[in-house]
Amino acid sequence: MFRLPSRRGTPLVEADGDVHGTTEGHGPPMRLAVLGDSAAAGVGALSHREALAGQLATALTALTGQAVSWRVTAKAGATAEAVRRGLVPQLTDPLTRWTPDLVLVAVGIADARHPRGPLTFRRDAERLLRDIRLRLDHHVPVVFAGLPSPDLSEDAEPGAGRPVGRYVRLLDRQLTAVAARHPATYHLPAGRSPRIPARWPAADRSTLSPQGYRAWGRALAAGIAPLAERTAAVPVPPDGPRHRDGAASGPPDPALTARSR
Numbered sequence: 001m002f003r004l005p006s007r008r009g010t011p012l013v014e015a016d017g018d019v020h021g022t023t024e025g026h027g028p029p030m031r032l033a034v035l036g037d038s039a040a041a042g043v044g045a046l047s048h049r050e051a052l053a054g055q056l057a058t059a060l061t062a063l064t065g066q067a068v069s070w071r072v073t074a075k076a077g078a079t080a081e082a083v084r085r086g087l088v089p090q091l092t093d094p095l096t097r098w099t100p101d102l103v104l105v106a107v108g109i110a111d112a113r114h115p116r117g118p119l120t121f122r123r124d125a126e127r128l129l130r131d132i133r134l135r136l137d138h139h140v141p142v143v144f145a146g147l148p149s150p151d152l153s154e155d156a157e158p159g160a161g162r163p164v165g166r167y168v169r170l171l172d173r174q175l176t177a178v179a180a181r182h183p184a185t186y187h188l189p190a191g192r193s194p195r196i197p198a199r200w201p202a203a204d205r206s207t208l209s210p211q212g213y214r215a216w217g218r219a220l221a222a223g224i225a226p227l228a229e230r231t232a233a234v235p236v237p238p239d240g241p242r243h244r245d246g247a248a249s250g251p252p253d254p255a256l257t258a259r260s261r
Contacts, residue, residue: 014042015046023057029066035106036107059217111171143188
């Protein structure tokens with residue numbers, strides 16, 4: 001079993017400032033929750049506006065024209081199980097009655113660093129999804145962000161990260177399997193993109209800089225935009241009739257019940 005390499009230099013902290021914001025666009029804002037570990041917490045960026053949540057919201061508005069109300073519920077170094085136990089209850093805000101229309105989940109990096117076995121990680125991801133569903137209506141799309149390669153920099157030694165990369169991809173396949181088993185659940189693979197330019201990783205070389213988060217946010221937005229547009233076009237009444245499982249009444253929406261493959 002492989003471990004991710006330890007970070008070099010001074011450990012970076014989570015993004016600072018507001019953990020919520022709204023982009024300017026038309027219509028009522030789509031409510032986006034970003035839940036997870038260091039990537040969701042914006043490690044490597046100074047603020048959440050230039051980290052994953054803010055960059056993703058900006059990219060979604062650019063693609064759809066719709067305003068996005070985003071919130072971050074994340075903890076650097078949190079495993080999928082730690083996210084389930086400590087962060088899922090914070091997905092909703094009883095004071096403002098803010099409830100997400102879509103949840104982006106970024107987990108797996110901390111699980112790889114500990115490390116967690118693939119089957120254990122799949123079980124933890126299943127339990128995390130279950131608790132999200134118990135917290136929210138079952139119609140709310142949940143998107144697992146694919147795990148990026150740990151070899152972020154173009155100046156890394158060729159081949160140095162291959163064993164680690166294989167292990168991270170193995171964990172990522174567990175997220176794919178979880179998404180394939182559940183309706184309204186998706187997995188957006190990071191893919192094998194070109195080597196990231198040197199300015200994209202942050203100072204520790206293993207987390208993203210604001211430029212890196214911008215690129216990742218745009219890539220994720222391309223996959224999420226159809227869900228965002230569908231959510232805006234077919235809103236679910238907050239007090240409308242429900243089935244016993246919490247889903248809105250009426251025929252299922254094929255765009256939201258399709259399973260990731």
